[in-house]
Amino acid sequence: MFNLERKLGAIRGPVKAPPAEPKLSSVQRERVLRLRRVAAVDIETYGGLLKQERTGLFKLFPDLGCISKQVVKVSGECEKFVPLSSHFTFRTNNYGDDIYHDIRFKDGKLSSNGFFSQGVITAIGDKAVDGIGLTHPALRFLAAFVPDTDPKSAAAHARGFQGGIDWENFKYSDSVEAGENVTYAMRMIAYRLENTLKPLSAETTTNEMMFLSLPFDKRLDIIVVFRILRRDENGGLTIVWKELARSGASKIKYAKNQVLKDFRPEQK
Secondary structure (H helix, E strand, O other), rough: OOHHHHHHHHEEEEEEEEOOOOOOOHHHHHHHHHHHHHHHHHHHOOOOHHOOOOOEEEOOOOOOEEEEOOOOOOOOOHOOOOOOOOEEEEOOOOEEOOOOOOOOEEEOOEOOOOEEEEEEEEEEOOHHHHHHOOHHHHHHHHHHOOOOOOHHHHHHHHHHHHEEEEEEEEEEEHHHEEOOOOOEEEEEEOOOOOOOOOOOOOOHHHHHHHHOOOHHOOOOOEEEEEEEEOOOOOOOOOEEEEEEEEEEEEEOOOOOOOOOOOOOOOOO
């Protein structure tokens, strides 16, 4: 989005430069990297799993609302805040952001509300990640879910998952309470847009730029299981995960009379 906004500014001509985003000092960066390190005992315990492809072990910290375009707060509750560490993307095995992520950690919950994506999560319980596959009862609903191809059906499903759908003793939603020693299963569908967009121009809207940014994100359809091992003194969650399935992202097509916007409903 930053690169697209910069290009758009060049097309439209000189504009007032936006305030510079806050940058972490070397001390702050070292602190973030230190707090992100997972315990050696966890690396040893899950050494066999981590040798497999598309697995991982990471720490996810709560979004405490301590960062804005201009300021990173460091006082009060924000003393424990770990910047750039509240969103994670299984698709790339890396930290994400508010626009493009698979899960985020905020207010004691793990949620999935990335742009033009549908995340569905269910809690399995105190089960080992290694022993869970696509045949597990909790995975059947996720594996059978058919991706949408139009924004109306995608919006209907998104509203349903926002409230939660019960199926055979499991609840499927786009957010869950984050519990220690709990394993979760997740289907993440990062949709692509089937419509052809006009090139970036002076008339390009912010909403159109959001869709123009989609090709810069790794759009996939994946199923993963992950387990929260513990919560540390800064509220950070240690999470181990493995991917069970992946395929190319499905496409959603908008009709000529439909407004080009994200199908997801407003967050409650």
